[in-house]
Amino acid sequence: MRKTDGLFKLIGLCLLAGVLVAGILFPVVGAAGVASNQASETVEKTSSDLADIPPPLVTTITDSGGKPIATLYDQYRIPVAADQINEAMQWALVSVEDKRFYEHHGVDWQGTLRAAVSNSTGGDTQGASTLTQQYVKNYLINVVYRGDKVGQEKAQEQTLARKLKEARIAIQLETKLSKQQILAGYLNVVEFSRQIFGIGAAAHAYFNTTPEKLTVPQAALLAGLVNNPINDDPWKHPDKATTRRNLVLDRMVDNRKLAKDDAERFKASPLGVVPETPAKPASNCTGAGPENGFFCQYVEDYLLKAGFSKDDLYTGGYTIKTTLDEKANHEAKVSAETQVKKTQKNVANTLSLVRPGKTRHEVVALAANRDYGIDADAGQTTYALPSGVYNTGGAGSSYKIFTTAAVLDRGIAGIYSNIPVGDSYVSHVFTGSQPQCPPTGAPRTRWYCVGNAGHYGATNSLQGALATSPNTAFVALQDKLGSTAPGIDMATRLGMKNTMASDTNGNPVDPKNPDSVPQSKAYGPQGNYPGVGSFTLGFSPTSGLELANVAATLLSGGVWCPPTPLAGISDRNGKAVPYKEEACTQAVPEGLANTMVVGMSKDDQAGGTSARAAAAVGWNRPILGKTGTTQISGSATFVAGTPQLAGVAMVFRTAGSGGLCYNGVGNVTACNNGNMFGGLSPAQTWFGAMKNIMADQPIMPLPPEDPKYTGR
Structure with a gap:
């Protein structure tokens, strides 16, 4: 470069610096004055944004005792006060x-001009931004325009207008904040790579310590990182990180904040970062681990439905105390995994537990044989198996609960009423396709025929039928209801709200797809069609958690509350945050609910479908119980509960086709025809967990029946 070129450039830079100073300090009259006023408004707005838009913080999820189980975040940040940052860190950065x-x-006008001269005359390239200006820029990039690439680009573009605005905001900040506040503010917002923001998180992630103890x-390593955290990453580029750290130590010597001999000694020391990767928690529910991850996922899903946005949830710095009982969840996990191995392909075993109550139904545990996580080869999954509508095979005869409740509600029969059972039954209300069934008289239609898996005698009480579960008896009762509408309505009222609202594949209804309709419509009556006759046999996709809440509703005197x-x-300041939850409702009369509980109280007794599983653990408490098994043992369920805790265990296919074979504890496999029943692995899972969970709880009686619903 010719000397004259450098001279002209230097003169131009000096003039530019003068204009910059004038633009910052004095408004210009006329048209320039209008521009200056507009710029002032922009500066004021940006300054307001800096004050009003808080930095993203980590949301913490805890168990019922307040113990953290997971963290949700977009930026890993642990805010610290100015007096929590030691002098070593402060002086290294400065x-x-x-x-x-x-x-x-x-x-820093002196630094600005010095940098301009050096850069324009071919010397070392130097920056001119002060820490206050860098604070402004980093706040805009990492907070105000987080997730907005256009905004981030504007916040760091190399233009006079941007530099002018940044300088004016910096000057404003210096009139409002102390130097220590600005320094702490900068150190709380700056990025240290790998989603690590702020000195609190950096001290922990890099050295497993706090800013006070650096x-x-x-401190020199961390101070050096802020300039180019990716380039100087100590795990990926230890040589570059060492060079940069040593440069900071030299600068501290130049600034008379460190003795030269000490600096040389420190230069010879290793970087000392934690091995392999930063010590930071997982940023989502995988951090809750294989046992608690499903519960964490339900918390997140629940809050999103309650009106929280995912961005707010992951940046708001909330503390979310949950109803998770870790002991109960552990017992549920162990029992589910005992019955079905975690690596068993195509098979899931879940257990959901809900605490009954007339004001709240608290979810206590959500467990599965599968581990929660992202390693599919190890049997892990992030599907919300216990809470979502993932059992597409259905809950089997457990749905007879809804037919029974509808029959009691309409006075058709009581729990002690004698009802026909028989080995086969032909419905003259519902139609089917079985060739052996008689024609209805209408073209190409036949009545719906159903048989039992065994012989149950000619008649039984409704209570006895609930315990032994003959299909014929409940299809006959559904006939007396006239359609599936009363059963579907009862299912929804008692708690199967999301299940009945999902489509026939268990997915949310797609309004753009005319074939995607809610189960309540697909299986319900339409015109002269009374509905799908097999609804009472439970073939439709089901949520295990919602079915557990049905048991909780019955054990709560018929009061439904959201699980x-x-x-x-x-919030981040410790103030309680209100959230929306559906109000509890009296789903059915209390007498009906109590009588249903009594009606379902014989399943674990001699002759009941879960009696063997109950006896195997020495069960001695009164319960509500109902097993269920779908066609060719494709899935199986056990719904049960004590007055203190209700729950559902479900074994079902997670993908593909074929039924389930039961070949011994822990060896449930998929096949074309199976011998799985609700009284086997599902009941064994429920009793295996509940025996230990309830060990220190008093034995409580079931509620009294209401004569109105007994049929006597």
């Missing part, structure tokens, strides 16, 4: 980034 920090008032070489995982939410 020495390398802004030596005159305590002398200027937001803009050593000089540790909640929440005990309370507080």
Whole structure:
């Protein structure tokens, strides 16, 4: 470059610097004055954004006792106060980034001109931004325009307008905040790579310590990172990180904040970061681990439905106290995994537990044989198996609960009423396709025929039929209801709300697809068609958690409440945060609910479908219970509960086709024809967990029946 070119450039830069100073300090009259006023408004708005838009923080999810189980975040940040940052960190940063920090008032004119001269005359390229200006820029990039690429680009574009606005904001900040506040603000917002933001998170992630305890070489490493965290990543580029750290130590010597001999000694020391990767928690529910991950996932799903946005949930810095009982969840997990191995392909075994109550139904446990996680080869999954509508095979005869409740509600029969059972039954209300069934008289239609898996005698009480579960008896009762509408309505009222609202594949209804309709419509009456006769036999996709809440509703005197995982939410300042939950409702009369409980109280007794599983653990408490098994043992269920805790265990296919074979504990496999029943693995899962969970709880009686619903 010719000397004259350098001279002209230097003169131009000096003039530019003068204009910059004038633009910052004095508004210009006329048209320029209008532009200056507009710029002032922009500066004021940006300054307001800096004050009003808080930085993203980590949301913490805890169990019922307040113990953290997971963290949700977009930026891993642990905010710290100015007095929590030691001098080593402060002086390391100031020495390398802004030596005159305590002398200027937001803009370092001396440094700006020096950098301009050096850069224009071919010397070392130097930056001119002060820490205050860098604070402004980093706040805009990492907070205000987080997720907005256009905004982020504008916040760091190399233009006079952007530099002018940044300088003016910096000067404003210096009039409102102390130097220590600005320094702490910068150190709380700046990025240290790998989703690590702020010195609190960096101290923990890099050195497993706090900003108060950082050593000089540790502080020097972190101070050096803020300039280019990706380039100087100590795990990926240890040589570059070492060079940069040592440069910071030299700058501290130059700034008279560190003795040269000490600096040389520190230069010879290893980086000392934690091995392999930063020590930071997982940023989502995988951090809850294989046991608690399903519960964490339900918490997240529940809050999203309650009106939280995912961005707010992952940046709001909330503390979410849940209703998770880790002991109960562990017992549920162990029992589910005992019955079905976690690596068993195509088979899931889940257990959902809900605490009954007339004001709240708290979810206590959500467990599966599968581990929660992203390693599919190890049997892991992030599908919300216990809570979502993932059992597409259905709950089998457990749906007879809804037919029974509808029959009691309409006075058709009581729990002690004698009802026909028989080995086969031909419905003259519902139609089917079986060739052996008689024609209806209408073209190409036949009546719906059903048989039993065994011989149950000619008649039984409704209570006895619930315990032994003959199909014929309940299809006959559904006939007396006239259609599937009363049973579907009862299912919805008692708690199968999301299940009945999902489509026939268990997915949310797609309004753009005319073939995607809710189960309540697909299986319900339409015109002269009374509905799908096999509804009472439970073939439709089902949520295990919602079915568990049905048992909780019956054990709560017929009061339905949403199955909640929440005990309370507080914001980043510790203030309680209100959240929306559906109100509890009296789903059915209390007498009906209590009588249903009594009607379902014989399943674990001699002759009942779960009697063998109950006896195997020495069960001695009264329960509500109902097993269910679908066609060719494709899936199986056990719904049960004590007055203190209700739950559902379900074994079902997670993908593909074929039924389930039961070949011994822990060896459930998929096949074309199976011998799985609700009284086997599902009941064994429920009793195996509940025996230990309830060990220190008093034995409580079931509620009294209501004569109105007994049939006597």
